[in-house]
Amino acid sequence: MKESDFLQWVFQQDVSGGYDKILVGPGDDMAAVNFNGSQLLVGIDQVLDMVHFDLKKHGARAAGRKSLARNLSDVAAMAAEPAGAVASVALPGSLTDMEARQIYLGMKELAEEFECPIAGGDISVWPAKMGLLHISVCIFAKPSDGGKVAPVLRSNAKPGDAICVTGDLGGAWHTSRHLEFTPRIREAADLARKHQIHSMIDISDGLATDLYNLCNASKTGAEIFADAVPVHPEAGRCGVSPLSAALADGEDYELLFTLPDRLSDAVCSDDGMDLKVTKIGVMTDAGKVVITDRNGKQKPLEKSGWEYET
Amino acid sequence: MKESDFLQWVFQQDVSGGYDKILVGPGDDMAAVNFNGSQLLVGIDQVLDMVHFDLKKHGARAAGRKSLARNLSDVAAMAAEPAGAVASVALPGSLTDMEARQIYLGMKELAEEFECPIAGGDISVWPAKMGLLHISVCIFAKPSDGGKVAPVLRSNAKPGDAICVTGDLGGAWHTSRHLEFTPRIREAADLARKHQIHSMIDISDGLATDLYNLCNASKTGAEIFADAVPVHPEAGRCGVSPLSAALADGEDYELLFTLPDRLSDAVCSDDGMDLKVTKIGVMTDAGKVVITDRNGKQKPLEKSGWEYET
Numbered sequence: 001m002k003e004s005d006f007l008q009w010v011f012q013q014d015v016s017g018g019y020d021k022i023l024v025g026p027g028d029d030m031a032a033v034n035f036n037g038s039q040l041l042v043g044i045d046q047v048l049d050m051v052h053f054d055l056k057k058h059g060a061r062a063a064g065r066k067s068l069a070r071n072l073s074d075v076a077a078m079a080a081e082p083a084g085a086v087a088s089v090a091l092p093g094s095l096t097d098m099e100a101r102q103i104y105l106g107m108k109e110l111a112e113e114f115e116c117p118i119a120g121g122d123i124s125v126w127p128a129k130m131g132l133l134h135i136s137v138c139i140f141a142k143p144s145d146g147g148k149v150a151p152v153l154r155s156n157a158k159p160g161d162a163i164c165v166t167g168d169l170g171g172a173w174h175t176s177r178h179l180e181f182t183p184r185i186r187e188a189a190d191l192a193r194k195h196q197i198h199s200m201i202d203i204s205d206g207l208a209t210d211l212y213n214l215c216n217a218s219k220t221g222a223e224i225f226a227d228a229v230p231v232h233p234e235a236g237r238c239g240v241s242p243l244s245a246a247l248a249d250g251e252d253y254e255l256l257f258t259l260p261d262r263l264s265d266a267v268c269s270d271d272g273m274d275l276k277v278t279k280i281g282v283m284t285d286a287g288k289v290v291i292t293d294r295n296g297k298q299k300p301l302e303k304s305g306w307e308y309e310t
Numbered sequence: 311m312k313e314s315d316f317l318q319w320v321f322q323q324d325v326s327g328g329y330d331k332i333l334v335g336p337g338d339d340m341a342a343v344n345f346n347g348s349q350l351l352v353g354i355d356q357v358l359d360m361v362h363f364d365l366k367k368h369g370a371r372a373a374g375r376k377s378l379a380r381n382l383s384d385v386a387a388m389a390a391e392p393a394g395a396v397a398s399v400a401l402p403g404s405l406t407d408m409e410a411r412q413i414y415l416g417m418k419e420l421a422e423e424f425e426c427p428i429a430g431g432d433i434s435v436w437p438a439k440m441g442l443l444h445i446s447v448c449i450f451a452k453p454s455d456g457g458k459v460a461p462v463l464r465s466n467a468k469p470g471d472a473i474c475v476t477g478d479l480g481g482a483w484h485t486s487r488h489l490e491f492t493p494r495i496r497e498a499a500d501l502a503r504k505h506q507i508h509s510m511i512d513i514s515d516g517l518a519t520d521l522y523n524l525c526n527a528s529k530t531g532a533e534i535f536a537d538a539v540p541v542h543p544e545a546g547r548c549g550v551s552p553l554s555a556a557l558a559d560g561e562d563y564e565l566l567f568t569l570p571d572r573l574s575d576a577v578c579s580d581d582g583m584d585l586k587v588t589k590i591g592v593m594t595d596a597g598k599v600v601i602t603d604r605n606g607k608q609k610p611l612e613k614s615g616w617e618y619e620t
Binding site for chain 1: 316319320331332335336337338340341342343345346348350352353354355356358360361362393394396397398400407410411414427428429430431432433434435436437440441442444446448450452
């Protein structure tokens with residue numbers, strides 16, 4: 001089963017049946033609920049040893065940092081402002097005290113930088129010789145600028161919108177970038193504040209997969225211009241072309257967003273943004289996602305990246 | 311390292327340094343933060359295969375139900391009202407689609423009963439032949455009755471308070487009670503609404519351990535009357551006396567609370583409460599936790615239950 005199929009099934013269960021509390025349900029980067037008249041954004045994201053990091057190779061501190069960084073990236077994808085987090089940690093019995101503390105210190109580093117206090121947590125230990133390090137972080141956030149910047153959803157892209165991405169893509173997993181990235185919290189709020197952003201998602205599962213997710217949520221298609229994709233110098237290896245890596249690798253934690261095409265030049269050349277922004281395509285109403293090469297030849301964009309199959 | 315030592319160390323790290331957002335930090339059943347002028351309660355609690363349930367024996371649905379039930383029990387311990395939850399699930403690759411869905415259905419059952427919508431989630435899969443089922447639920451809540459019932463903390467017990475518990479204790483792990491319990495949400499709000507409750511905690515780690523936790527938070531001691539402890543008919547086996555089981559077993563998810571001694575008769579005989587309430591002791595300022603037998607002989611209460619040591 002694919003994660004997207006599972007989520008599809010969850011939606012069909014009428015999870016919010018009878019509730020008027022949920023404003024944005026499962027399927028966006030964060031959920032939004034009505035909390036005493038305020039919009040409360042909530043997300044949960046986990047990191048697993050041997051899936052999202054390699055404890056032996058990367059160490060406990062990097063794992064702790066990444067657990068919070070991924071969640072902050074979800075807050076960025078909503079153009080929101082972090083308000084706090086709680087964390088659960090399941091420790092293998094073999095972990096030393098020092099390593100357990102390093103997990104927390106890795107989180108704290110980012111918590112301070114983004115004023116996202118870790119308000120509580122839960123610790124458990126796997127039985128001897130069973131279980132791998134698991135960290136789950138739940139983050140809560142609010143719309144930026146005291147509510148003046150509305151959360152940017154995946155579901156609001158319009159046919160004709162320009163598709164833009166921040167930074168360069170590909171190869172993150174094979175370097176330390178997937179551990180050391182800075183969540184685009186400030187840049188996302190800035191984008192939403194200054195430009196008329198219609199929709200946004202963070203590229204954690206890979207450009208192709210996350211573009212499909214955005215198209216599904218918005219009920220649109222998309223066309224990507226192969227030559228325009230900003231390929232990271234570290235992208236591509238082992239027979240995978242740099243472009244394929246940029247499209248499929250994931251773990252970049254950059255932002256993909258759409259806005260009216262006529263406004264895309266302004267955002268790509270905005271000197272006030274301390275970040276590279278590249279237009280890579282346009283949203284369509286064709287109901288399919290395609291990639292066009294320099295000769296105008298079009299083919300379906302291969303969906304790949306981090307989606308799991310059981 | 312003990313969990314309490316680890317938390318002690320976390321407190322010393324000044325997690326909330328520079329933040330004015332945290333009203334109640336790590337160490338209570340839930341954290342409380344200031345969210346746009348409202349008090350937002352947040353908790354996170356996890357269940358691990360082979361620690362909190364046995365997937366092979368109990369099944370995926372029971373695991374899912376318990377993951378939310380434990381969190382609802384934390385909301386009860388604050389006398390608060392659930393507002394919603396998000397969940398992360400780490401699946402062993404061997405789990406079938408049907409089992410994955412059962413996890414969600416187990417949660418949904420309680421989510422509907424307590425009007426606690428599951429607003430979002432995250433799914434990951436362990437690599438083949440590695441990792442056990444892990445479910446982490448983050449729950450958020452608000453003070454009951456539109457804020458009229460203040461959250462009841464662990465830290466507000468006073469010397470001279472009567473110590474009361476709900477229900478009967480002991481033996482839960484060896485029966486289906488630890489999977490099927492009903493979180494005391496309604497009863498806790500009722501207690502706090504009608505009686506002058508000073509402090510409260512849920513008995514998940516065992517009466518003795520949780521009483522120590524409450525005493526530590528309140529900087530008090532306590533005296534338990536051995537004869538008064540309500541021992542569950544299923545408590546005690548394999549050479550452990552029923553009383554020892556009631557004190558140490560944990561997994562009961564009943565409530566332990568304190569209130570002025572002169573008011574304890576009223577709460578224990580409150581016919582409006584659809585729940586047995588028993589006075590089992592008094593809070594002291596002695597700085598130690600003791601148990602007194604029927605002959606007046608006193609000894610230190612043995613701290614035990616579910617606290618882990620690495």
